[in-house]
Amino acid sequence: MTSNGIGIPAPLGLLAELTHRCPLGCPYCSNPIALDNRSGELDSATWARVFREAAGLGVLQVHLSGGEPAARRDLPEIVEAARAAGLYSNLITSAVGLTPQTLSVLADRGLDHVQISIQDSEQASADHIAGYKGASARKRALAAEVVKFGLPLTVNMVVHRANIARVEPMVDLALALGASRIEVAHVQYYGWALENRAALMPTREQVEAAVGQVERLRKIHQGRIVIDAVVPDYYARFPKPCVGGWGRRSLNVTPAGKVLPCHAAEVIPGLEFWNVREHSLAEIWRTSPAFNAFRGDDWMQEPCKSCALKEKDFGGCRCQAFLLAGDACAADPVCHLSPHHALLAPLAAQGADVPYNYRHL
Numbered sequence: 001m002t003s004n005g006i007g008i009p010a011p012l013g014l015l016a017e018l019t020h021r022c023p024l025g026c027p028y029c030s031n032p033i034a035l036d037n038r039s040g041e042l043d044s045a046t047w048a049r050v051f052r053e054a055a056g057l058g059v060l061q062v063h064l065s066g067g068e069p070a071a072r073r074d075l076p077e078i079v080e081a082a083r084a085a086g087l088y089s090n091l092i093t094s095a096v097g098l099t100p101q102t103l104s105v106l107a108d109r110g111l112d113h114v115q116i117s118i119q120d121s122e123q124a125s126a127d128h129i130a131g132y133k134g135a136s137a138r139k140r141a142l143a144a145e146v147v148k149f150g151l152p153l154t155v156n157m158v159v160h161r162a163n164i165a166r167v168e169p170m171v172d173l174a175l176a177l178g179a180s181r182i183e184v185a186h187v188q189y190y191g192w193a194l195e196n197r198a199a200l201m202p203t204r205e206q207v208e209a210a211v212g213q214v215e216r217l218r219k220i221h222q223g224r225i226v227i228d229a230v231v232p233d234y235y236a237r238f239p240k241p242c243v244g245g246w247g248r249r250s251l252n253v254t255p256a257g258k259v260l261p262c263h264a265a266e267v268i269p270g271l272e273f274w275n276v277r278e279h280s281l282a283e284i285w286r287t288s289p290a291f292n293a294f295r296g297d298d299w300m301q302e303p304c305k306s307c308a309l310k311e312k313d314f315g316g317c318r319c320q321a322f323l324l325a326g327d328a329c330a331a332d333p334v335c336h337l338s339p340h341h342a343l344l345a346p347l348a349a350q351g352a353d354v355p356y357n358y359r360h361l
């Protein structure tokens, strides 16, 4: 990892949440429960400044996300600003509300990459999960346009109780759509997904069957598919190195300009987040209280503090430690060495076929 000269690593990626508006209602949306309104969104000139500052800080990639970024009329100007700043731009889109005409304009303005999520290989199930009739057909149609324009396409699949049995057909669908990269990962239980935890949580038998599918797929499609984790945290024994370590690799700017070390950071009480309207991105990265809260290991407790893996997993996820153990400095309860690990099995056992509480603005 590169250093910016003052001992704090340089970030590599910027997640730009351009808006929280979205036509879909996915019950695992990573947006917060309290969504930002359109009236508070940063304008394109401010985003252009943020992109220049990000590039100055060492950021290489900007992920244009939301909500649905195409809900913004000025998306072409925003894409152009990312290109002007020298950033590699990745549009993370629901594909609903993005027309082939707009896609063509974005390609002309310098868009580098498109990422589309698919909810399931079965269309009726996919539409039900997205809370939008016809979403699946529109995603398939837009994926074809992306490939036609010669833009690299990543297909992203979020796996949970309703679709975990179909990892293989979902991968087959992504390949048929022309994906050059496929990402498969289990729902992360924060925000709307935490609200819907019971409805999304698979059974242990479902997880074991999915692990078998994934092993086969990894062999067949070596190097072409990124399968992060199909095992939900609640069934795991080791925690994930969440966001590559707090304040080490990435920044997340909300539609209203607040800068977060991770998308869920606002759940941790007492953290002070700075806004790009008042501070430069470099100031925020280097000196803001929220970014410095969990850097290094001064904040760590046992068993993390003396653990040989602390440089690899950074004690797991700070947000999950707070949400499950009530203490953001505790070891992530996912770790089998955590004194709170026993909390997880009963929560996983609450999985049930209950209706979704769809995300809504």
Ligand code: FES
Pocket (backbone or CB within 6 Å): 190, 242, 243, 246, 262, 263, 264, 265, 316, 317, 318, 319, 320
């Ligand atoms: Fe916030 Fe993991 S989601 S640290």
